[in-house]
Amino acid sequence: MLVDARELPNNTRLETDVCIMGAGAAGITIAREFAHAPFKVCLLESGDLLYDPDTQFLCQGENVGLPYWPIVASRLRIFGGTTNHWGGICLPLDEDDFEQRDWVPGSGWPLQRADLEPYYQRAQPICQLGKFSYDPNDWQTPDSYPLPFEGDRVVSGITQSSRAGPKPPVQFGTAYREDLTRAGNITIYLNANVLEIDTNEAADQVTGLQVACLSGTRFTVQAKSYILALGGIENPRLLLLSNKVQKTGLGNQTDLVGRYFADHLYMSNLGYMIISAPDISTALYHKSTADYGVQIGSYLALSSTTRRRERLLTSRIHLGHDTWLGFSSGVQALDKLRQALHQGQLPDNLLHYLWRVLKDLDNVTTAAYGNLRDAQVLRFGAWTELVPNPESRVRLGNERDRLGQQRIILDWRIGTQEKESLIRTLSILGEEMGRAGLGRLRIDIDEDSAWPWTGGGTPGIHHMGTTRMHIDAKQGVVDKHCKVHGIANLFIAGSSVFPTYGHANATFTLVALALRLADHLKEIHT
Amino acid sequence: MSHVVNPVRRRLLAALVSLGTMVIPGMRPTAAASLPTLASPTDPLAARLAGVFSDWESAISVGREYLRAAPQEAHLDLLIAELCSRQPQGRSAFMAADRATLRDLLNRQQREDFALGRTVNVKGWILSETEARLCGLTVLL
Numbered sequence: 001m002l003v004d005a006r007e008l009p010n011n012t013r014l015e016t017d018v019c020i021m022g023a024g025a026a027g028i029t030i031a032r033e034f035a036h037a038p039f040k041v042c043l044l045e046s047g048d049l050l051y052d053p054d055t056q057f058l059c060q061g062e063n064v065g066l067p068y069w070p071i072v073a074s075r076l077r078i079f080g081g082t083t084n085h086w087g088g089i090c091l092p093l094d095e096d097d098f099e100q101r102d103w104v105p106g107s108g109w110p111l112q113r114a115d116l117e118p119y120y121q122r123a124q125p126i127c128q129l130g131k132f133s134y135d136p137n138d139w140q141t142p143d144s145y146p147l148p149f150e151g152d153r154v155v156s157g158i159t160q161s162s163r164a165g166p167k168p169p170v171q172f173g174t175a176y177r178e179d180l181t182r183a184g185n186i187t188i189y190l191n192a193n194v195l196e197i198d199t200n201e202a203a204d205q206v207t208g209l210q211v212a213c214l215s216g217t218r219f220t221v222q223a224k225s226y227i228l229a230l231g232g233i234e235n236p237r238l239l240l241l242s243n244k245v246q247k248t249g250l251g252n253q254t255d256l257v258g259r260y261f262a263d264h265l266y267m268s269n270l271g272y273m274i275i276s277a278p279d280i281s282t283a284l285y286h287k288s289t290a291d292y293g294v295q296i297g298s299y300l301a302l303s304s305t306t307r308r309r310e311r312l313l314t315s316r317i318h319l320g321h322d323t324w325l326g327f328s329s330g331v332q333a334l335d336k337l338r339q340a341l342h343q344g345q346l347p348d349n350l351l352h353y354l355w356r357v358l359k360d361l362d363n364v365t366t367a368a369y370g371n372l373r374d375a376q377v378l379r380f381g382a383w384t385e386l387v388p389n390p391e392s393r394v395r396l397g398n399e400r401d402r403l404g405q406q407r408i409i410l411d412w413r414i415g416t417q418e419k420e421s422l423i424r425t426l427s428i429l430g431e432e433m434g435r436a437g438l439g440r441l442r443i444d445i446d447e448d449s450a451w452p453w454t455g456g457g458t459p460g461i462h463h464m465g466t467t468r469m470h471i472d473a474k475q476g477v478v479d480k481h482c483k484v485h486g487i488a489n490l491f492i493a494g495s496s497v498f499p500t501y502g503h504a505n506a507t508f509t510l511v512a513l514a515l516r517l518a519d520h521l522k523e524i525h526t
Numbered sequence: 527m528s529h530v531v532n533p534v535r536r537r538l539l540a541a542l543v544s545l546g547t548m549v550i551p552g553m554r555p556t557a558a559a560s561l562p563t564l565a566s567p568t569d570p571l572a573a574r575l576a577g578v579f580s581d582w583e584s585a586i587s588v589g590r591e592y593l594r595a596a597p598q599e600a601h602l603d604l605l606i607a608e609l610c611s612r613q614p615q616g617r618s619a620f621m622a623a624d625r626a627t628l629r630d631l632l633n634r635q636q637r638e639d640f641a642l643g644r645t646v647n648v649k650g651w652i653l654s655e656t657e658a659r660l661c662g663l664t665v666l667l
Binding site: 150151271350352353354355356357358360361362427430431432433434435437440441442443444446 | 578579581636637648649652653654
């Protein structure tokens with residue numbers, strides 16, 4: 001059932017078994033798992049089925065840290081949440097992302113990749129992806145295959161997306177609304193903004209929710225279990241706002257709520273790769289749509305073994321064609337290249353001379369020193385993991401929104417370990433390219449580069465870490481079941497529980513975790 | 527692309543033609559792993575090594591950038607010594623090789639450089655020490 005909460009009589013008291021706050025990827029995934037279950041579910045969503053600017057403006061906040069996307073637009077208050085504007089890229093976290101790594105302070109999940117594996121498999125069709133394989137060998141064709149590196153230092157990986165051509169990636173609200181509205185045990189309340197989470201005096205049990213509509217309607221919800229699924233900024237915000245009993249905010253006895261805010265850093269232009277080996281295809285590394293309408297992309301990364309040995313963060317490198325070079329046939333290519341050089345359109349002349357040097361040393365002796373068309377010149381960029389940083393945080397400001405709630409202040413901070421790790425990662429990639437006779441790498445980032453905005457760095461709008469997971473209540477907000485420490489019936493879903501972030505886009509993992517939480521709650525309620 | 531061949535290079539090219547692929551008479555291979563004989567300005571090994579390049583302009587351009595980044599290597603004898611030190615038989619390995627074999631030796635040495643992290647950064651490009659030094663050598667000839 002779908003209800004516009006604005007039409008509820010004022011001061012209605014709703015009673016249910018499980019109340020889910022937020023109808024984004026996590027909230028909808030959990031609700032779908034409860035469809036037709038022998039318990040009642042209430043799904044509260046701030047937004048409506050369509051975009052409403054007044055509701056969206058409730059997301060406004062202040063940024064005092066690193067430059068960031070407009071806070072008001074970085075998440076969506078609409079049924080389906082941020083899946084209404086996401087890029088759809090999915091891949092699982094790597095094994096070492098879950099490990100405690102002594103060069104990554106704050107690292108270590110209370111579960112392993114193997115624990116999440118069955119949930120990743122279940123998340124695959126939910127995210128409307130292809131076959132469950134992220135091994136490029138399973139996707140290769142005679143014309144599209146992993147670059148033939150030697151040894152085990154560099155590997156290739158696969159990303160998938162339900163985006164195909166003009167079709168956007170799966171929007172959870174549109175795709176799954178009917179599943180939810182058809183389930184007799186689920187009621188969705190739109191235009192419902194949770195103002196506060198009430199607890200008993202000991203603050204160890206949630207007793208209800210205060211909910212309001214912009215129209216003025218107010219109501220309460222009482223449930224046996226509550227799931228916070230509002231996203232990496234609104235999850236901590238609501239906990240901090242719920243401070244009637246626990247003055248520092250709910251679940252915040254150790255001042256961790258809102259801390260460790262992280263996003264992924266994407267740098268689109270970190271340098272150039274020249275593939276000088278003949279007859280090598282890089283087609284696998286350029287997004288393509290496989291037969292069943294799933295977009296496949298591939299990337300390069302260091303192996304887990306190499307990352308452990310070198311004490312590096314995880315990152316992945318994407319390749320892109322240098323389309324403005326526009327080579328055609330051999331002689332024309334040389335002319336165009338010469339022109340481009342003279343007009344300063346190439347990144348540096350050395351690329352041209354180096355290519356010829358490589359051809360000489362590789363004994364490619366043709367009248368024209370090898371056809372330039374044979375050399376693929378590719379830009380590359382990278383997604384990189386950030387180090388958990390407790391000083392990077394979301395906190396409450398003094399400004400208030402239309403519902404009287406304190407707005408958030410975002411203070412995103414990044415250290416320098418990420419830059420050092422990325423430089424070393426790219427250096428190893430350069431070594432391996434030479435070792436395999438594939439070509440050469442030019443790295444346009446060094447110790448003196450402005451950080452983190454060198455190479456076109458932008459945040460990925462993946463809000464993570466602000467209610468992090470840890471078995472020790474002194475080091476985390478939620479335990480390994482995503483239950484808030486010290487509160488018997490409050491759980492958190494979404495990427496705010498990630499203790500580390502990897503390079504993988506967050507949605508696929510948060511959907512897997514949501515499935516795992518749903519299974520846990522099913523055991524409790526049935 | 528036209529090449530400007532200066533008088534020094536003309537003499538070098540003439541020397542290359544005369545050397546062909548033959549071992550230079552009178553030169554005994556040095557013992558394995560021993561230091562090579564220091565080069566003189568007319569060291570035939572210098573010409574032999576530089577002769578792997580057919581495009582001198584490109585090699586010199588890369589070499590010039592390398593020597594800017596590593597000015598301490600701007601000595602012909604040092605470059606040759608370093609290049610030879612990677613071969614178990616030292617300079618004799620290069621001197622005894624015909625052109626194709628020489629190229630193979632250098633190619634393998636390049637790959638070994640990358641495998642062992644013997645790389646240099648030349649304007650952001652990750653190059654093997656061998657290829658950078660070979661290019662550097664062309665600048666000094």
